[in-house]
Amino acid sequence: MRKKILTVSAMAAVAALAFSGCSSTEEPASGGGGDGVKIDAPDLPIQEKLGDYEGEVNIVAWAGYVEDAWTEKFTADTGCVVNRRVAGTSDEMVQLVRTGDYDLLSASGDASLRLIAGGDVQPLNLDLIPNFGDDIAEGIKQQTYDWINGKTYGIPLGRGANILQYDSSVVTETPTSWDITWETDSPYAGKVIAYDAPIYIADAALYLMAHEPDLGIKNPYALDEDQLAAAIDLLKKQNGIVSEYWSDASAQITSFTGGTSVVGTSWEVLRKFTEDDKFKGVVPEEGATGWADAWMMAAKSKNPNCAYAWMDYASSPEVDGAIAMNFGMAPANTAFCDLNDEAKAHCDDYHAKDEAYFKNVWFWTTPVETCLDGRTDVTCTNFQQWTDAWLTVKG
Structure with a gap:
């Protein structure tokens, strides 16, 4: 068993991320182009140049994303004191940003389009964020969560897939399909764990x-009423074989280690927390959903220059990589992977440079009336x- 490189605070982070995520378009996880998705959104100005630092920056973030280990150097370099507030859900994060008291947030896919459409976050000038450059993984750029109406609204900081985890002492053959978690005749009925959130739809x-192409679903986040009804019908059938639903990361780990569940949805970081080689994970032939959180800047930011400085600092290979290791995800800045052996091992574990792995991952995004x-x-x-x-799913 290789040395675990996740910090203790990562456990709090995975618990917080239970309500987070991000997005994709018809080409899952591939680099964007053109003007991206078009939605109705206020036409807010883009900051053209940096001014004097204001002395502070107020950030709403998931646990584990803004820690003293890297904020102290930022403050020493810029004079911008980092004031952090940890949010427990995306709804809380949206509400906090709308107060006007915060400059930045680590937005997730079930919040990003709500914030853009509501005029709560502003488009960004990438020229003011030089660290968000050529070393950023191509598959994380210009996705639905940050590339809207031809403008960039978010700076991705990491990504991960919602893998199919299984107990190989019970599921003895490597699964190639999600069917063992959806079909009511699954040999593991009653031992299937499922994610507890609307985005699981x-x-x-x-x-x-993959299995009912006549429904015409081309993007799992773009469902008309009939397609949504079909997804809900499948979820209600799955309910009969589910051992438990999880939103708390520690509960998910306990469900697997205690034998309550032997197969179901997970993240790489949760599988690794088990510290048991019998727990494996795959992205099956149908693909998978996933998440890629991004820094977004409040439209009402009172400290925009310190906010830009933080986004640039946090996008550097050293800091972005530190965040990724602290939480347990693939960093956005792949230059981190070449810093040392520990960084390389982390990147290998989380597929940081493996675009083939992420090619069939549909990052979480907010469903909206405009069909994505x-x-x-x-x-x-x-x-x-x-x-x-x-x-209506769980009755």
């Missing part, structure tokens, strides 16, 4: 994309409709 939609698959003849369902529908 996308996992059902992804499975239907490009359809214009129907209205797609939004996040509130997904939230309402999810409430």
Whole structure:
């Protein structure tokens, strides 16, 4: 068993990320182009140049993303004191940013489009963030969570796939399909763990994309009413074989280590926390959903120059890599992987440079009425409709 390189604070981080995530378009996880997705959003100005640092920056972040180990040097270099508030859910993060008291947030995919459409975050000038350059993984750039109407709204800081985890002492053959978690005749019925959040509807939609093509689903986050109904129907059937639903990371780990569950949705960091080689993880042939959080800047930021300085500092290989190791994810800045042997091992573990691994990963994104698959003849369902529908799944 290789040495575990995750810090203790990462456990708090994974618990916080239980409500986070990000996005994709019709080409999952590939680099964007053109103007990206077009949605109705306020036309906010882009800051053209940096001014004097204001002396502080106020950040809403997931646990583990803003720590003293790297904020102290930032303050010494810039004079910008970092004031951090940890958020427990994306809804809380959205509410806090709308108060006008915060400059930055580590936005997740179930919040990003809400913030952009609401005019709560501003488009960014990449010329003011030089560390977000050629070493940033191509598959994390210009995705639906940060590339809207031809403008960049977010600076991704890391990514991960929602893998199919399994106990190899029970599931003795490597799974190639998610079918063992969805079909009611699964040999592991009653031992299947599932994610407890409305965004999990996308996992059902992804499975239907491959197994019921007549539904016409092209993007698991772009569902019309009929497609959403089909996904909910599948989820209700799955409910009969589910051992438990998880949103708390420690509970998910306990479910596997205690034998309550032997197969189901997970993250690489959770699988590694088990410290047991019998727990394996794969991205099956249908692909997977995933997440890629991004720094976003509040439209009402009172400290925009310190905010830009933080985004640049946090995008450096050393700091972005430190965040990735602290949490347990692939860093956005792949130059980190070449810093030392420990960094290389982390990047190998989390597939940081493996674009083939992420090619079929659909990063979490906020469902909106504008169909993200490009359809214009129907209205797609939004996040509130997904939230309402999810409430019917578990009965």
